[in-house]
Amino acid sequence: MNSRQSLLRQLPSVDSLLLTPSLQSAATEFGLDEVKQHVRQVLADLRNSLRNGDAGAEVELQKDNMPDLISQRVLQAVQLSAVPVLRPVINLTGTVLHTNLGRARLPEQACQALYSLAAQACNVEYDLETGKRGDRDKHVQQEMCRLTGAQAVTVVNNNAAAVLLVLNTLARDKEVLISRGELVEIGGSFRIPAVMEAAQACLHEVGTTNRTHLQDYREAVNAATGLVMKVHTSNYAVQGFTASVGEQELAALAAEHGLPFVSDLGSGTLVDLQRFGLPPEPTVRSVLEAGADIVTFSGDKLLGGVQAGIIAGRADLIERIKANPLKRALRVDKLTLAALLEVLKLYRDPQSLPEKLPFLRDISRSQQNIREQAEQLLPAFRKTLGPGLVIEVRETSSQIGSGALPLDLLPSAALVIKPEPGATGSDAKLTGLAAAFRKLSTPVIGRIHDGEFWLDLRCLDESEALLDLLPELLDQV
Ligand SMILES: *Cc1c(COP(=O)(O)O)cnc(C)c1O
Numbered sequence: 001m002n003s004r005q006s007l008l009r010q011l012p013s014v015d016s017l018l019l020t021p022s023l024q025s026a027a028t029e030f031g032l033d034e035v036k037q038h039v040r041q042v043l044a045d046l047r048n049s050l051r052n053g054d055a056g057a058e059v060e061l062q063k064d065n066m067p068d069l070i071s072q073r074v075l076q077a078v079q080l081s082a083v084p085v086l087r088p089v090i091n092l093t094g095t096v097l098h099t100n101l102g103r104a105r106l107p108e109q110a111c112q113a114l115y116s117l118a119a120q121a122c123n124v125e126y127d128l129e130t131g132k133r134g135d136r137d138k139h140v141q142q143e144m145c146r147l148t149g150a151q152a153v154t155v156v157n158n159n160a161a162a163v164l165l166v167l168n169t170l171a172r173d174k175e176v177l178i179s180r181g182e183l184v185e186i187g188g189s190f191r192i193p194a195v196m197e198a199a200q201a202c203l204h205e206v207g208t209t210n211r212t213h214l215q216d217y218r219e220a221v222n223a224a225t226g227l228v229m230k231v232h233t234s235n236y237a238v239q240g241f242t243a244s245v246g247e248q249e250l251a252a253l254a255a256e257h258g259l260p261f262v263s264d265l266g267s268g269t270l271v272d273l274q275r276f277g278l279p280p281e282p283t284v285r286s287v288l289e290a291g292a293d294i295v296t297f298s299g300d301k302l303l304g305g306v307q308a309g310i311i312a313g314r315a316d317l318i319e320r321i322k323a324n325p326l327k328r329a330l331r332v333d334k335l336t337l338a339a340l341l342e343v344l345k346l347y348r349d350p351q352s353l354p355e356k357l358p359f360l361r362d363i364s365r366s367q368q369n370i371r372e373q374a375e376q377l378l379p380a381f382r383k384t385l386g387p388g389l390v391i392e393v394r395e396t397s398s399q400i401g402s403g404a405l406p407l408d409l410l411p412s413a414a415l416v417i418k419p420e421p422g423a424t425g426s427d428a429k430l431t432g433l434a435a436a437f438r439k440l441s442t443p444v445i446g447r448i449h450d451g452e453f454w455l456d457l458r459c460l461d462e463s464e465a466l467l468d469l470l471p472e473l474l475d476q477v
Contacts, residue, residue: 004050004058011046012067014039020071026078038077042070089443090465094412094456095401096362101445103300103307103402105358105459110306110342117338124334137322139337143344147270148284150295150312154322155337156330160190162296162309163264167199167227169324170260170294170317174226175204179212179245181238182231186266186403192231201226211243214253221257228254230292231264232282247282251291260293260317266403268297268310271350276364278405284312293317299336301402304359305343306336362459363400363410370457371395371413377463381415384470385477389433391417398458410458418452426451436476440469 017023017039018032027035049057060069089101097103106114127134137154144153156162167176176196183205185191196203204225206216217228228250247263254261269281281302287295294317299308309330311321321327332340346356354364374393381391394416397409417433419426433453437444444466446455460466 003062004053007058007061008047008050010061010066011043012070014043017043017067017071017074020067022075023071026075030078030082034081035074035078038074038081042073042077046070087443089445091459092414092444092446092455092457094396094398094414094447094454094458096359096398096410096459097301097401099402104304106306106339107304107343107346107356107358109346109356110339113338113342114335117334122334122338124337136331136334136337140341140344143341143347144310144312147344147347148295148312149288150284151315152318153310153312154318154327155299155332155340156309156311156327157332158307159264159266159268159296159298159301159309160186160195161330162311163192163195164199165309165321165324165326165330166262166294166296166311167196167201167229168326169321170262171199171201171226173200173202175202175222175224176227176229177204177206177217177220177225178229178231179207179216180205180209181207181212181242181244182229182233184231184233210238210241212245213243214245214249217245217250217253221253221259225257225259227260227262229262229264232266247287247290247292251293254293255291260314261291262294262296263287263292265295265297267302267405268299269302270344270347271353273302275350276354276360278363281405288313294321298402299340299343302359302400302405303343304357306339308332308336308340358461365412365458367395367411367413373457373460373463374413374415377415377457377466380467380470381417384473385417388420388423389417389477390420391415394454396454396456398456412456412458414454414456416452416454433477436473439476440472442469444469 014036018027018036023035023039046057046061050061063069091098091101093101123134124139125134125136126132140155141153144150156165178192183192183203193203202224204220206212206220230247230250247261251261265282265284265287267281269283270285272283273279273281284295284297292313294311294313296309296311297303299305299310311318343357346353354360371393378391378393385391392415394414396412396414398412399409419429423429430448430451430453434446434448437446437453442465444455446453448454
């Protein structure tokens with residue numbers, strides 16, 4: 001009999017493995033079924049390796065402590081599968097509102113509210129005064145109306161949902177007048193024409209890509225027109241020979257024909273961001289004051305809050321929007337409302353926003369401040385990543401992201417890592433480096449640019465958070 005067959009025969013049983021002390025305590029911690037499943041998997045893998053003539057597995061199993069060896073493997077597998085798949089990462093990409101990394105980070109006040117409401121019942125749709133069914137939008141309505149001057153608001157899952165719901169309510173089977181220069185795509189799946197179709201509204205394009213005049217809208221109005229729409233071109237800019245029609249003129253034209261004027265603002269700025277060194281952006285208030293009947297915007301772009309789509313404007317239109325059965329499908333839960341409300345409350349004191357709202361804190365950091373942090377981290381990086389890699393502090397530009405203010409880059413500083421000049425396999429080294437940072441216990445996400453690995457420190461609150469992770473890199477790179 002060859003050794004492989006004898007090894008196969010010697011493999012311990014599932015039950016005997018479950019009796020080993022390490023797996024017993026694992027069963028207490030992770031559950032017996034969970035451990036048993038991994039025992040079965042590890043045994044099946046070993047059987048397969050042996051049958052396929054894997055010499056490594058044979059040598060390993062010939063050592064006399066086979067059961068220990070196997071339970072060790074099981075333990076590793078159990079622990080690995082206990083690591084959450086959704087977890088915090090450190091965003092050093094240089095894009096502050098990174099959609100794939102969850103956009104805005106929430107302020108402490110919002111986190112506290114989430115914590116206290118998550119495990120409790122709460123009056124999300126219950127009126128504590130009358131003891132009857134309440135209105136879930138009421139909780140944020142007062143605060144939002146105060147900040148924007150809107151008569152009423154309703155909150156849905158995100159701004160894409162807000163646009164869909166508004167169009168489906170106010171322009172179903174009707175035409176929506178919109179400039180050709182505003183048929184935007186916001187990240188792959190959100191394209192104005194596609195949303196229009198999903199909302200069962202008919203797109204009626206007016207003007208040209210670069211120039212649209214009031215007369216174009218005027219000539220397009222007909223019996224089938226449902227509303228006039230303007231989309232804020234937040235993620236690109238048309239420059240050169242251009243013309244577009246302002247909110248005020250469009251609002252007047254719409255009113256003349258008894259049509260609602262809807263403005264999809266996208267980013268949703270609540271205060272003038274010029275005071276934080278950013279260029280002018282229309283605020284929700286300014287667009288409503290210019291005459292928009294409905295404004296839609298995101299909760300997690302320039303507002304700096306939680307993922308949500310906010311629909312603000314005329315009370316009678318908001319009433320109709322809330323009565324649409326789609327609202328039930330698109331509404332938000334108590335946690336979103338709680339976080340949004342806490343973020344809105346911070347806006348009561350705009351002066352303190354940059355201290356309290358992580359998004360504004362990030363974008364208002366000076367290049368000098370970020371460079372100092374980079375220089376402070378540099379020696380530890382050089383020490384850990386050692387010879388073979390060149391590490392420097394370099395100036396860079398961060399972006400706001402999420403299609404907000406695309407042209408405006410924030411002066412920043414980065415740690416830049418690259419293989420020594422002339423090193424072989426540089427590309428592989430670089431992708432290996434980026435992967436090693438992603439494998440850290442708190443993954444660090446940077447970006448590869450021009451043969452170098454860049455860590456833009458703008459969104460790094462605490463240098464220690466990064467320093468503490470460095471030792472993990474020692475056996476990785
Ligand atoms: C970002 C954006 C959207 C989509 O908002 P989400 O919150 O990402 O769903 C829609 N319209 C405009 C103009 C935007 O900028």
